[in-house]
Amino acid sequence: MALIDLTRVAKVYRMGDVEVHALREVSFSVAERDFAAVMGSSGSGKSTLMNIIGCLDRPTSGTYRLDGHEVSRLDRRELARIRNRTLGFVFQSFNLLARTSALENVELPLMYAGVPARERRLRAAEALQRVGLADRAHHHPNQMSGGQQQRVAVARALVSRPRLIVADEPTGNLDSRTTVEIMVLFQELAAAGITVLLVTHEPDVAAYASRVVVMRDGRIRSDARQAPRQAAADLAAAPAADAGGEGEAQEVSA
Ligand code: ADP
Ligand code: MG
Secondary structure, eight states, rough: OSSEEEEEEEEEEEETTTEEEEEEEEEEEEEEOOOOEEOOOTTTSHHHHHHHEEEEEEEEEEEEEEETTGGGOOEEEHHHHHHHHHHHEEETTTOTTSOOHHHHHHHHHHTTOOOOOOHHHHHHHHHHHHHHHHHGGOGGGGGSSSSHHHHHHHHHHHHOOEEEEESSSSSTTTTTTHHHHHHHHHHHHHHTTTTEEEEEHHHHHHHHEEEEEEETTEEEEEEEEOOOOHHHHHHHHSSOOOTTOOOOOOOOOO
């Protein structure tokens, strides 16, 4: 059984008299442990697809099964539960709370889920360690580089121990070296058995996935498997970040 299974999913946005067909009967499935990149020009429907898969939005028609559950049949409580248990979302703009430490940002989903404070703290610290930021737990987002902030956001997505990470242009605001660092992290998660679905504009980023899906005008244009590039090898071969850069060289070489 596929973890994600969409059958003829359409999404129509109505703006006054105008209908925008953001998705046109898309059928798409992703098996557990897959690592897929979704590409396509701006407006092709990538974010709409990710928002539906991430249960942030609902299809206009068609069915979406997440881990065997038909999402449209779930009530709000069931939906919140399956969403919390199954998936973590990562955004281009990190979406961290500004005046809040990395640790507290990562704890947030657990707070909503009613996890007791002590366990929250432990699990958030563990998630930060997993993304290589154990030593930044008490920094605020404005005290961190873009790459570090995105890693905090990945830790926040991981803290609920999801089986699926959905990331909408997670490297869109990052420089090329930091992008490769984030891709090392996603490849590690994929190797650990987490299903990864990632939107990107850049072929260089899609090269790290095992599958590339290309969208156009609300449809899937192509869907192909490939041998992924190894991000860790690319990072090792890249010139070290200089002091004027993102200043993450010490973590990279660890
Ligand atoms: P992408 O992420 O590939 O750039 P989107 O999924 O964001 O594309 O958008 C697909 C189409 O749907 C675009 O034409 C966009 O303008 C439209 N669209 C997206 N979100 C909304 C919305 N909330 N209301 C109206 N139109 C929208
Ligand atoms: Mg988008």
